[in-house]
Amino acid sequence: MISSALMEELKSIVGSKNVLSKKDECFDYGYDATLTEYSADAVVFPTSTEEVAQVIKLANKHLLPVISRGAGTNLSGGTVPHKGGIVLNLTRMNRVLEIDTQNNLAVVEPGLVNADFQEILAPYGYYYSPDPASMKVCTIGGNVAENAGGPRCLKYGVTREYIRGLEVVLPSGEVIVTGSKNKFTNDGYDLTKLMIASEGILGVFTKIIVSITPIWEAKKTMLCSFDRIEDASNTVADIVGAGIVPTTLEMMDNLLINCAEDHTKVGLPRDAAAILLIEVDGYKEDLPGQVETIHGVCKKNNVREFKVAQSAAEVDQLWLARRTVIGAVARKRPSYSLQDVTVPRNKMPAIVNKIVEISQRYDLPIGVLAHAGDGNLHPLVLFDERDKIEVEKVHHAEGEICKAALELGGTLSGEHGIGTLKLPYLEWEFSKEAIELMKGIKRLFDPNNILNPGKVLGV
Numbered sequence: 001m002i003s004s005a006l007m008e009e010l011k012s013i014v015g016s017k018n019v020l021s022k023k024d025e026c027f028d029y030g031y032d033a034t035l036t037e038y039s040a041d042a043v044v045f046p047t048s049t050e051e052v053a054q055v056i057k058l059a060n061k062h063l064l065p066v067i068s069r070g071a072g073t074n075l076s077g078g079t080v081p082h083k084g085g086i087v088l089n090l091t092r093m094n095r096v097l098e099i100d101t102q103n104n105l106a107v108v109e110p111g112l113v114n115a116d117f118q119e120i121l122a123p124y125g126y127y128y129s130p131d132p133a134s135m136k137v138c139t140i141g142g143n144v145a146e147n148a149g150g151p152r153c154l155k156y157g158v159t160r161e162y163i164r165g166l167e168v169v170l171p172s173g174e175v176i177v178t179g180s181k182n183k184f185t186n187d188g189y190d191l192t193k194l195m196i197a198s199e200g201i202l203g204v205f206t207k208i209i210v211s212i213t214p215i216w217e218a219k220k221t222m223l224c225s226f227d228r229i230e231d232a233s234n235t236v237a238d239i240v241g242a243g244i245v246p247t248t249l250e251m252m253d254n255l256l257i258n259c260a261e262d263h264t265k266v267g268l269p270r271d272a273a274a275i276l277l278i279e280v281d282g283y284k285e286d287l288p289g290q291v292e293t294i295h296g297v298c299k300k301n302n303v304r305e306f307k308v309a310q311s312a313a314e315v316d317q318l319w320l321a322r323r324t325v326i327g328a329v330a331r332k333r334p335s336y337s338l339q340d341v342t343v344p345r346n347k348m349p350a351i352v353n354k355i356v357e358i359s360q361r362y363d364l365p366i367g368v369l370a371h372a373g374d375g376n377l378h379p380l381v382l383f384d385e386r387d388k389i390e391v392e393k394v395h396h397a398e399g400e401i402c403k404a405a406l407e408l409g410g411t412l413s414g415e416h417g418i419g420t421l422k423l424p425y426l427e428w429e430f431s432k433e434a435i436e437l438m439k440g441i442k443r444l445f446d447p448n449n450i451l452n453p454g455k456v457l458g459v
């Protein structure tokens with residue numbers, strides 16, 4: 001509970017219009033893309049670093065939890081205020097402060113929506129490479145805090161590779177700057193990298209210096225369908241083994257092909273066991289050779305149909321199907337849970353077989369969606385959250401998927417983070433000593449444990 005005197009102090013910092021305190025209003029900012037939902041005691045909408053710093057200082061003085069929030073699209077429980085406190089909604093800090101094409105950089109505020117940034121950069125002939133499938137709504141601040149990936153991260157790397165520096169409000173309310181506008185720095189500990197993927201537990205980003213990239217002159221998009229999911233998964237490592245790193249190499253199984261097709265009607269092959277959506281980019285004259293090599297690898301792996309998109313509209317349709325498929329599963333079952341285990345790419349066939357086996361054993365539909373080139377899988381478990389027995393089965397099935405990935409040399413999360421969802425599995429991946437070290441870093445930054453308590457490390 002926040003006292004009325006404290007509420008008045010919050011209002012004096014950000015203005016009374018920028019504080020919500022009614023339970024139902026706060027509830028609107030207490031969810032994310034998992035199934036959990038709680039109500040904070042207050043939601044504040046700061047518009048400047050100074051306001052963020054003052055709110056944090058106040059919260060630290062009164063030992064109130066602070067949950068930074070972008071668009072709330074995270075898939076790990078990261079923005080759910082399960083211990084109450086203040087939700088710090090950063091979406092009004094959404095300006096592009098600087099675009100510098102000569103140094104390939106931009107400075108942005110954390111609440112900027114990823115797709116809006118891409119649109120602003122396009123007239124300059126530039127783009128920002130990390131492209132989570134949620135890019136139409138998710139924010140750059142949320143992307144940094146989760147180290148977001150996306151389809152084209154196979155060739156160009158995840159968010160971590162694109163963040164040069166940060167302005168951060170620490171849990172004490174002090175403001176620090178990490179990194180710089182320079183692409184390379186080698187000065188002391190890399191605090192920028194420490195902040196990336198910290199899921200809101202170490203500091204609040206208020207400015208972000210990012211690298212931007214010139215748009216290539218050409219790209220080719222291919223849709224490859226297979227009768228056996230093993231053939232599709234084997235193709236993934238074989239393409240990279242043949243010396244080609246495509247921009248994207250995405251996979252969807254039959255269940256998800258049909259969900260996507262029901263939703264978008266773009267003409268996906270409903271009877272295929274799996275499809276790969278592959279894109280290459282570069283100089284115009286280099287692309288036909290790459291497409292030919294990829295076609296050869298697909299043929300070796302029994303591809304049934306290999307289609308190269310013939311128009312920009314066709315490319316857009318294919319990506320529409322891919323980017324909206326997670327929401328499209330609502331047509332099949334009312335609830336879904338999505339993991340993001342990652343395995344070395346040549347272990348894709350093994351993990352996919354294991355997921356199919358788990359799905360059959362638990363009698364639960366599990367769709368296989370993957371940034372396959374990165375070995376990053378999104379098994380989508382479909383169920384009904386009102387059925388408590390089914391929910392229990394989902395927890396067991398997901399635990400088994402996580403364990404299987406680790407046994408294959410993988411990790412619990414390729415891009416969605418730990419939050420609260422994967423907390424129970426953390427010690428399967430890390431030793432007690434490593435977890436203690438991480439907790440020590442958290443204590444150093446946040447001795448009063450006010451920033452997103454209970455997340456990532458469970459403290």
Ligand SMILES: Cc1cc2nc3c(=O)[nH]c(=O)nc-3n(C[C@H](O)[C@H](O)[C@H](O)COP(=O)(O)OP(=O)(O)OC[C@H]3O[C@@H](n4cnc5c(N)ncnc54)[C@H](O)[C@@H]3O)c2cc1C
Binds near residue numbers: 131149150199200
């Ligand atoms: C349909 C769908 C598709 C998705 N596809 C992808 C994908 O392809 N790749 C991928 O990586 N993820 C994907 N995601 C997950 C999600 O979109 C990403 O994790 C995204 O980066 C979250 O951004 P957000 O603005 O919604 O952050 P939020 O969900 O609001 O917050 C995420 C975390 O960041 C912290 N945070 C937010 N802003 C700040 C800040 N300024 N300072 C410090 N901490 C902060 C929060 O406390 C929280 O812990 C998908 C999600 C959905 C629902």
